[in-house]
Amino acid sequence: MKMKKIGLLCISLILVVSLGLAACEIKNSDEMGSDKDEKAKTEKTVELNVLAAASMTDVLNELGETYKATHKDVKLNFSYGSSGALQTQIEEGAPADIFISAGAKQMDALAEKNLIAADTRKDLLGNDVVLVTPKDSKLGLTSFEDVASDKVKRVAVGGENVPVGQYTQQVFEYYKVWDKIKAKASLGEDVRQVLSWVESGDADCGIVYKTDALTTDKVTVAAAAAADTHKPVLYPEAVVAASKNQDAAKEFLEFLSSPEAKAVFEKAGFTVL
Amino acid sequence: MVFSPILLSIEVAVCATSVSFVLGLFIAKQVVKLRRLKSLVDGILTLPLVLPPTVVGFFLLLTFGRNGLLGDMLAAMDVSVVFTLAGAIIAATVVSFPLMYRSARGAFEQFDRDLIYAGRTIGMSETKIFWRVIMPGCKPGIISGLVLTFARALGEFGATIMLAGNIPGKTQTMSLAIYSAVASGNREKAYMWVAIIMLISFTCMFLMNIFAARTRKSVKAGAAAGSIIKDEKSLPEGTAIL
The missing domain is CATH 3.40.190.10 (Periplasmic binding protein-like II)
Incomplete structure (x- = not known):
């Protein structure tokens, strides 16, 4: 009987603690980045959610680290997935700032619905x-x-x-x-x-x-394959129209076109356009 | 940062299992009581298990996205679920909930009603009957439900990537880390995560099985009808043990 009571006590303790945790998470989750770093908070940190094709995971992680060193006021959250799934997320109003697609098709679909800032769209990379x-x-x-x-x-x-x-x-x-x-x-x-x-x-x-x-x-x-044998393989990028951080987003896209970023992309086998 | 997927996975699995546990028990208890519409309610509650997780994730995104009903209300309170850890917990909860609910329901339905009547005869309150008679008797079923729920929540992928995204250090659980590693051609990293997730799953299952075996013994020992109330203090005052 004693065993049982201790077990019950343990279970309820775990329950209470984890429920509390869950509650905290829900409360804090949208400000997570900012209260992690109190100092950055005072400097007004901008959080950028970058939705990118899964094939770019390694290069973008590397470039993100580089960018962080020079832009302390910007926190980059990369979310990687298939271009189609990322398109759906943007269509459903997920808080995204930048979209980098592994194909023109998904970007075209979003452009048609005016969900991306048209003047920020650019073909970033090509592939062979x-x-x-x-x-x-x-x-x-x-x-x-x-x-x-x-x-x-x-x-x-x-x-x-x-x-x-x-x-x-x-x-x-x-x-x-x-x-x-x-x-x-x-x-x-x-x-x-x-x-x-x-x-x-x-x-x-x-x-x-x-x-x-x-x-x-x-x-x-x-x-x-020679370039004239197939349609070009393109990786377009754009700022999401609903983004509240248009300027910071544009600045990051500029960085992706810099010579520094170019070297990283080329090392991975991409063609920089 | 490098090992954040482990922490995130465990956090998500523990939170999701806890919520599923409470909700699953509560709802299963209500459903057992239902007379009409039982199969309809049951069907709806089991749906997240039957649907492909990506579809569940898509529905969740529709609901919690800025264009969705709930998302709209939450946005008014300046809370966003999409791309947050809360989203990952919600996705894992919804997907793993049917396992807890189903197991609990099965256990409740198979429980010998005579024992409940016996409890009433000696004047125990319904709450007491639930905690002192039904729950101990249904323990094996509930524990197996708990194991399944935890395992499902730990491995959740499809719904999570849709609702919570795949953000390293924020929402990237181990399953998502494996996906990312494979997608970017990083085999070694993928193998490493696979090994870790297997190790954690095995350890959890192992511990839970030991726990389950122990309680099964105690349930068996207490199976003789009268002995359920062998704890004298649990009896209402003035009741004599016959």
């Missing part, structure tokens, strides 16, 4: 579409046309609804071999899946972005 093979591949592929040959048994590409898949189709259509490729293609859910199929050797080759190919040493870049 490349053909990758497993590191130990003995097929000796050197061009996109080689993929059509019979020695290639399985090609990993993005599905129809995946951006990289659409670019892939354009490239192979340009070389007029899409029908042959389609017959031996395995369709990935996203570019990462395509890459892991090639990494593991399950596919003889695959088509991914250059930035993805550079994240692993298990694949070799066999060829890069």
